[in-house]
Amino acid sequence: MKAPRAELYLGRMFLVALMLFTVLPFLSIFLTALQPSGSLPSGLAWPTNPQWGNFIEAFKVANMNKLLVSSTLIVLGVVPVSLIIGTMAGFGIGLLRIPGARFVLILFIFGLTLPIEGIIIPLYYLAREMGILNSRLAIILPLIGLFMPFSVFWMNAHFANMPNEITESARVDGAGTWDLFRRIHIPLARAPIASLAILLSVWTWNNFLIALVLVEDPSQRTMAGGLGAFQGHYATNIPLLCAGTIIILLPTLLVFIVLQRQLITALLQGSVKG
Amino acid sequence: MMGSEPHAQVARWRPMRRALRARRARSPILVGWLFVVPALVMYAIFVLQPLALTVQYSFYDWDGVGPATWVGLSNYSRVFTDPDLLGTIFNSFKLLLFFSVIPVTLGLITASVIHRVTTGRFGSTARAIIFLPQIIPLVAAGIIWGWLLSLPGLINQLFKAVGLESVTRAWLGDFDTALPSVGMIGIWVLLGFCTVLLQTGMAKINTDLYEAARLDGAGWFAELRAVTIPGIRYEIGVCLTVTAIAALAAFDIVYVSTGGGPGHATAVPGIQIYIEAFLQRRVGLASALAIVLVLLVLIVILPIQRLSRGSDR
Numbered sequence: 001m002k003a004p005r006a007e008l009y010l011g012r013m014f015l016v017a018l019m020l021f022t023v024l025p026f027l028s029i030f031l032t033a034l035q036p037s038g039s040l041p042s043g044l045a046w047p048t049n050p051q052w053g054n055f056i057e058a059f060k061v062a063n064m065n066k067l068l069v070s071s072t073l074i075v076l077g078v079v080p081v082s083l084i085i086g087t088m089a090g091f092g093i094g095l096l097r098i099p100g101a102r103f104v105l106i107l108f109i110f111g112l113t114l115p116i117e118g119i120i121i122p123l124y125y126l127a128r129e130m131g132i133l134n135s136r137l138a139i140i141l142p143l144i145g146l147f148m149p150f151s152v153f154w155m156n157a158h159f160a161n162m163p164n165e166i167t168e169s170a171r172v173d174g175a176g177t178w179d180l181f182r183r184i185h186i187p188l189a190r191a192p193i194a195s196l197a198i199l200l201s202v203w204t205w206n207n208f209l210i211a212l213v214l215v216e217d218p219s220q221r222t223m224a225g226g227l228g229a230f231q232g233h234y235a236t237n238i239p240l241l242c243a244g245t246i247i248i249l250l251p252t253l254l255v256f257i258v259l260q261r262q263l264i265t266a267l268l269q270g271s272v273k274g
Numbered sequence: 275m276m277g278s279e280p281h282a283q284v285a286r287w288r289p290m291r292r293a294l295r296a297r298r299a300r301s302p303i304l305v306g307w308l309f310v311v312p313a314l315v316m317y318a319i320f321v322l323q324p325l326a327l328t329v330q331y332s333f334y335d336w337d338g339v340g341p342a343t344w345v346g347l348s349n350y351s352r353v354f355t356d357p358d359l360l361g362t363i364f365n366s367f368k369l370l371l372f373f374s375v376i377p378v379t380l381g382l383i384t385a386s387v388i389h390r391v392t393t394g395r396f397g398s399t400a401r402a403i404i405f406l407p408q409i410i411p412l413v414a415a416g417i418i419w420g421w422l423l424s425l426p427g428l429i430n431q432l433f434k435a436v437g438l439e440s441v442t443r444a445w446l447g448d449f450d451t452a453l454p455s456v457g458m459i460g461i462w463v464l465l466g467f468c469t470v471l472l473q474t475g476m477a478k479i480n481t482d483l484y485e486a487a488r489l490d491g492a493g494w495f496a497e498l499r500a501v502t503i504p505g506i507r508y509e510i511g512v513c514l515t516v517t518a519i520a521a522l523a524a525f526d527i528v529y530v531s532t533g534g535g536p537g538h539a540t541a542v543p544g545i546q547i548y549i550e551a552f553l554q555r556r557v558g559l560a561s562a563l564a565i566v567l568v569l570l571v572l573i574v575i576l577p578i579q580r581l582s583r584g585s586d587r
Contacts, residue, residue, distance in 0.1 A: 007494065011391030015400045018384060022404050022466065025418045028428045032421065042426045085312040092309030099303060104310060111321055113575060115523030117544045118568040121551045121561055122327035123320070125338070145320025148313050177305045206411035208526045209544075213552060224411035224526070231417055231530060238421060245417050249410050256409045260402055263409065264470060 033058075033242035040238060051239070058244035061234070066219040067226040068251075070136065071205055074222055077140035078204045082147045083197055087189065089148070090155025091181055095162060105156060111149030116209050127214050138214040139222065143207065147200055158192040159185070195266035198259065205252060223248050325568075331561035338557045349562035359563060361538050362546045363570065365453060366522050369542060370574070372457025373464060373521030378513045380461070381468025386498050388469070389476045401473065405466035412463065416530030419459040420446060423531075446532050452539040459527050464520060468513045475509030476502055511582020515575050522571050543567040 027044070034047035037054055058064070089108075093101045127138040162185070170184050186193075204222065211225025218229035227248045234241045256263055332349055336342035353359045384404070388397050407415060422428045423445040430442040445455040479501065487497045503510070525544035528534060534541035534549070543563055551560035 008391045011387040012396070014387055015384070015392070015396075018465075019400060019403045022406055022462070024428065025422055025462070026406075028422055029418050040426060042431055044428050044431060085316065088309040089313035092306045096306035096309065098306035098310060104314065108313075108317065111317065113519065113571055114321065114325065115519065115544070115567055115571055117523060117525065117547050118328060118564050119321060119324035121331060121547070121557060121564060122324035124552070125327075126320075126324060141316075142320045145316045148317040148321070152313055177309075181309070202409060206413075208411065208413050208529075209548075212529075213548070224413045227411065227413050227417070228530060231413075241417065242421065245414050249414055252409055252411070256406070264402070264405055 029242040029245055033239055033246055035239040037240050038237050054239055054243040055247060058230075058240050058247055061240070062226065062230045062244050062247070063219045064244075064247055067221070067223060067248075070220050070226070071223045074136055074139055074143075075201050075204050077136065078143045078147070079197055079200045082144050082151050082200055083193060085144075086148060086151025086196070087155045087186070087193060088181070089152045090157075090159050091185060093152065094156035094159030095167065095185065096177070105153070108149045108152045111146075112153065114149075116146065120209060120213055123210070124213055133214060134216050134220070136215070136220055139207070139211055139225075142210055142214070143204055146210075147203070151196060151200070154192060154196050155189070158189055162188065195262065198255075198263055198266050202252065202255075202263075223251070328561045328564050331557055332565050334558045336557045337555045338551075339555075342558070345558065349558045350566070352559060353562050353566055358538055358541070359546060359559075362541045362543045362563070363566070365538075365540065366524065366542045366567075366570070368453055369457060369460065369521040369524055370518060372454065373460035373524065374514060374517040376457075376461050377464040377468045377517055378472075378510065381465055381472050381513065382498070382503070382510070384465070384469045385473035385476055386494070386502055388473055389502075390494065390497075401470055405470050407463045407465075408467045412526035413530050415459055415463050416527045419455075419462065420531045423455050423458075446540075447536055449536055449539050452532055452536060456524075456528055456531060456540050459531060460521065460524070463527070464517050468517065471513055472506055472509050475506035479505040508582050511578055514578045514582070518574050518578065519571055522567065522574060543570075 024044075031044060031047060032041050033054055034050040034052070035041040035045070035054075036049070036051055037057060092098050093105050098104075123142050124133070127133040127142075132138045132141070166184060166188070167180065170180050175184065206224045207222050208224040208228060211221040212228060215221050215225065218226045221229070227245065230244050231241060234244065331342075333344060333346060334342040335345045335349075388400060392400065424430075425442075425444045429445060433439065433442050443451065445451045483501045483505070484497065487501050492500065523544055524542050525548070528540055528542055528545050529548070532540045534545040543566070547560045547564050547567070550556045550563065
C-alpha cells in the first residue's frame with residue numbers, strides 16, 4: 001500500500017466523482033437520444049419506450065452517409081501528403097542539418113502558436129481566387145499547410161535524435177541521400193510516423209472553423225463541420241440532435257477504444273515535443 | 275572499431291570515401307533543401323501568405339467586394355476603443371481562468387491522486403475515462419453541454435434534486451452565468467488532457483525522492499509542493515501553453531453553445547472575427563482584431579515558455 005487507508009479511500013472517491021463528471025454528459029445525450037423525436041425530455045430520464053429509430057432518422061436528415069464519405073475523402077487528401085512532405089522536411093532539418101536549418105525550424109515553430117483565426121480571412125479570399133471555394137480542396141490544401149509546423153517539428157525531433165552511426169555506415173556503403181531516406185530512415189521512423197498519422201486524422205476529422213468558412217454545403221465538410229450545420233437546423237428537436245451527435249462521435253470513440261494507449265501517448269508526446 | 279581494422283583495408287577504403295565525400299560536398303546542400311521545400315511551400319502559401327495578407331487587410335477599409343481604402347491604424351484604434359471589440363479581449367482573458375488555470379490546477383491534484391492512491395487497473399481506467407472528452411470534436415462538446423445547461427437539462431435537474439430549485443436557470447442564456455458556463459465546458463474538455471500529461475511527468479520522477487519525503491513524514495500536500503511540482507515544471511509549462519492557446523483562440527465551443535451571446539456576454543475574439551469578416555463584411559476591422567489576437571497569444575505564452583524551460587532544460 002502506498003498511502004494511509006483514509007487517504008486511499010478519499011482519493012478513490014475523488015476519482016470516481018471525476019469519472020462521473022466526465023461520463024454523465026455522454027449518458028445524458030444517449031438517454032435523451034432515445035426519447036420520442038420532437039419531445040422535450042428532461043436531462044436524465046429513462047426512456048420508457050426507447051426510440052432507436054431516432055438514430056436512423058438523424059442519419060438520414062443529416063446526410064450522414066455523404067458526410068462520412070466526405071470526411072474520409074478529406075482525411076485521405078490531407079494525411080498522406082502531410083506525412084510525406086512533413087517527414088521529408090523533418091529529415092532535411094533534423095538529420096541532414098541543411099544550412100539554415102535552425103532558422104527554418106524556428107519559422108515552423110512559430111506556426112505552432114498561430115491561431116487559425118489569424119489566417120482564416122485571407123484563406124477565404126485566396127480560395128475564391130483559386131476557384132476552390134466550396135470544394136473539398138478548400139479544406140484539404142489549407143489543412144496541409146496548417147499541419148506543417150507540427151509535422152515538421154514532430155519528425156525533426158525524431159530525426160535529430162537518430163545516432164549518426166546509422167547515417168555514416170549507410171553513406172560508406174554508398175547510399176545516396178534519397179536511398180538513405182527511403183530505405184534506412186523511413187523504416188526506422190515507423191512509430192513516430194504512425195502517431196503523427198493518428199493525430200492528423202483526428203484533427204482533420206474534428207476541424208470546424210475552416211470547414212465552416214470555406215465550404216457552404218455541409219455534406220462536403222468534415223464531420224465536425226457537418227455537425228455544426230445539423231445543430232443549426234435541428235436545435236429545437238433535442239432527441240434528434242442528440243442522436244446525430246452520437247452518430248458523429250461514434251467513429252472517433254471507436255478509434256479511441258481500439259487505439260486508446262497509442263492515441264493518448266501520441267497526443268501527449270505531441271504536446272511535450274511542441 | 276575503426277582503429278582495430280587492418281591498415282591495408284583502411285587504405286583501400288580511403289580513395290572511395292574521399293570520392294563519396296566529394297560528391298556529398300557539393301550536393302547535400304541542394305539535396306537537403308529539396309527535402310524541405312515541399313513542406314515549406316505549402317506552409318508559405320497557406321499559412322505565411324495569409325498571415326501577411328491579414329496584416330495588409332488590417333490597414334484597409336474593405337467590404338470584401340468593392341475597392342479597399344487605406345485607413346492606416348484606425349482599425350486598430352477601433353479595436354482598442356470600441357467596447358464590444360475590446361470586450362472580446364477581456365472575455366478571452368476571463369476564459370484563461372476556466373480553460374487554463376482551473377484545468378491545470380485540478381489536473382495537478384487529480385494526477386497526484388492517481389499517482390498516489392491507485393494501482394494498475396483502476397488508475398489506467400480512470401485515466402482513459404477522464405481523457406475521453408479530449409478526442410471528441412469541440413463542436414460535439416458544445417452541443418452536449420448546450421443541452422446539459424439548458425432549462426430542462428441535467429444540471430438543473432441535479433440542482434432540483436438537492437433542493438436548490440432557486441438557482442436553476444438557462445445557464446448559457448443568462449448574462450451572469452453564460453461565460454462561466456462556457457468555461458465549464460472548457461474544463462470538461464481539457465481536464466483529462468492536463469491530468470494525463472501531468473501524470474506522465476510524475477511517473478518519471480525518481481521514486482527515491484518520494485521515499486525520502488515520506489520518511490520525513492510529508493503528507494499529500496507537502497509532497498506535492500516539495501517533490502512533484504518541481505519535478506514536472508516542464509509538463510506544467512506545456513499544459514499551460516496548450517490550454518492558454520485553447521482559451522484565447524476559442525471558437526468552436528462558443529460558436530455552438532452561445533454564438534457569443536447573450537448580448538456580448540460570451541463574445542471572444544474568434545467569434546467576433548468571424549462575425550465582422552463574414553457576416554458584417556468589415557474585413558479590415560476583423561483583420562485588425564485577428565492580428566491583435568495573434569500577438570496576444572504570443573504575449574501570453576512566451577513568458578510561460580521561459581518559466582518552464584528556465585535554467586534546468
